[in-house]
Amino acid sequence: MRLRGHAAGKAFFMLGKCFSVITILSFIYAAFTNNIGALSGAILDGAEKAVALSYSLLGVMCLWGGIMSLMTAAGMIRRLSRALRPALRLAFPYAFSSGVGADEITACVSANMLGVGNAATPLAISAMKKLQSGGEDAFDDMVTLAVLGASPPNIFPSTLIALRRAAGCADPYAVIIPIWIVSASCAVLAVTICRIVPRLFRRRV
Amino acid sequence: MSAVPEYVLPSILFIAALAALRSDASAFDAFLDGAGEGLRTTAKLLPSLCALIVATSMMFASGLADALAELLSGAFAALGLPSAITPLLITRPISGSASTAAYTELISHSGPDSFVSFLASVIMGSSDTVVYVVSVYFSSVGIKRTRHAMPAAFAVMIFCILFSAFICRIFYKV
Structure with a gap:
C-alpha cells in the first residue's frame, strides 16, 4: 500500500490494535476455558497459513497487476472512465460542474471497480487534494x-476467487453474480445517501 | 446463467490481449511493470497477514470465535444471518488483512461450500474496509471534520450485509 506519513501511521495503528485485541482476548478466553494447549499449535499453524495464503495469491496478484497496468497503458481505463462519466456527474455535481478533480474521481472509481484498491488509494488522495480548498471540513x-x-x-473480485479456489470450493465463480448485484446496489445507496443527507442538514460548510 | 461468470475472466484477458495488439509495443512492458508491482504488494502484505492470521487462528482455536458467535446468535438469527459469520463482520470494516485472515479461517472452519462460506464470500466481495478507506482518504489531506462520511459508510455496510444474506438465499445451491 503506497501510503505515507500520517495516513499510513493511522492505518497501521489500527492493524496493531486489531492484532493485540484479538490475541489478548483469545489468550484470556483459552486460559479460562482451560484450553491453552490448543493455542501453541494454532499459533504456528497460523504463521504457516499466512505463507501458504500469500503463496497462493502471488500468481493472481501478479497477473491482475499486470493486466490492469496493460489496460491502463492501452487506454482501456480511460474508456471505462469515459463510460462512467454521465453516471458520476450525478454523484459528484460540484466537481463535474467546475471540472476540478473530475478526472481524478473517474480514474479512482474505475480502479476501485476493477478491484485494484492499491491503485485506487493514491488516485483518491490526488482527487481529495484537488477537491480541497483549504480548511479542515469535508465538502x-x-x-x-x-x-x-x-x-x-466490483466487476471481478480476483483475490476472492483465488482464495475460494485455494480453499477447494466446488464452484469458485458461483459468487460473482450475487456480488455484482449486492455491490452495485451498495454503490447506488452510497451515492443516494451522500446526496440526500447534506440537504436534510442544511450546510454548515 | 451459470455460464456468465465463467466468461468474465477469459473475456478480460481477451480484451487485454486485443488492446495490447492495437496499441503500441509498450503495452507488454506495462504488463511486466504491473505484474512486478503485484508481486511486491503481495510480499509487502505478508508481514501484516502473518500477524493477523496468527491472531485469528488463536481466536478460533481458543473457542473465542465460537463463543462470540454464540453470544450474538440471537440477534443475528433475528436478522437472518448465520452467527458463524461474526469474526468476519467484526474485522471487515477495519482492515483488509484482518478480514482476509478471518475469511480464510471461516471457510476452512465451516467448509468451503457451506452457506456461511458463500455468504462470507459475497460480503467480502461487496464491501470494503470502511474505517480504513474513510480515514486514509481524509487524513491524507488533513480533513478533521468528515461530517456524514463514517455514518453513511457504516449504513451502506449494514445494508450490504443484510442484502447479501437475502441475495445469497436466492443464489445458494447445495
Missing part, C-alpha cells in the same frame, strides 16, 4: 468519494 463531493470508495461496485 459534499469529498464525502461522496470516501463513502463510494468504501463500497465500490
Whole structure:
C-alpha cells in the first residue's frame, strides 16, 4: 500500500490494535476455558497459513497487476472512465460542474471497480487534494468519494476467487453474480445517501 | 446463467490481449511493470497477514470465535444471518488483512461450500474496509471534520450485509 506519513501511521495503528485485541482476548478466553494447549499449535499453524495464503495469491496478484497496468497503458481505463462519466456527474455535481478533480474521481472509481484498491488509494488522495480548498471540513463531493470508495461496485473480485479456489470450493465463480448485484446496489445507496443527507442538514460548510 | 461468470475472466484477458495488439509495443512492458508491482504488494502484505492470521487462528482455536458467535446468535438469527459469520463482520470494516485472515479461517472452519462460506464470500466481495478507506482518504489531506462520511459508510455496510444474506438465499445451491 503506497501510503505515507500520517495516513499510513493511522492505518497501521489500527492493524496493531486489531492484532493485540484479538490475541489478548483469545489468550484470556483459552486460559479460562482451560484450553491453552490448543493455542501453541494454532499459533504456528497460523504463521504457516499466512505463507501458504500469500503463496497462493502471488500468481493472481501478479497477473491482475499486470493486466490492469496493460489496460491502463492501452487506454482501456480511460474508456471505462469515459463510460462512467454521465453516471458520476450525478454523484459528484460540484466537481463535474467546475471540472476540478473530475478526472481524478473517474480514474479512482474505475480502479476501485476493477478491484485494484492499491491503485485506487493514491488516485483518491490526488482527487481529495484537488477537491480541497483549504480548511479542515469535508465538502459534499469529498464525502461522496470516501463513502463510494468504501463500497465500490466490483466487476471481478480476483483475490476472492483465488482464495475460494485455494480453499477447494466446488464452484469458485458461483459468487460473482450475487456480488455484482449486492455491490452495485451498495454503490447506488452510497451515492443516494451522500446526496440526500447534506440537504436534510442544511450546510454548515 | 451459470455460464456468465465463467466468461468474465477469459473475456478480460481477451480484451487485454486485443488492446495490447492495437496499441503500441509498450503495452507488454506495462504488463511486466504491473505484474512486478503485484508481486511486491503481495510480499509487502505478508508481514501484516502473518500477524493477523496468527491472531485469528488463536481466536478460533481458543473457542473465542465460537463463543462470540454464540453470544450474538440471537440477534443475528433475528436478522437472518448465520452467527458463524461474526469474526468476519467484526474485522471487515477495519482492515483488509484482518478480514482476509478471518475469511480464510471461516471457510476452512465451516467448509468451503457451506452457506456461511458463500455468504462470507459475497460480503467480502461487496464491501470494503470502511474505517480504513474513510480515514486514509481524509487524513491524507488533513480533513478533521468528515461530517456524514463514517455514518453513511457504516449504513451502506449494514445494508450490504443484510442484502447479501437475502441475495445469497436466492443464489445458494447445495
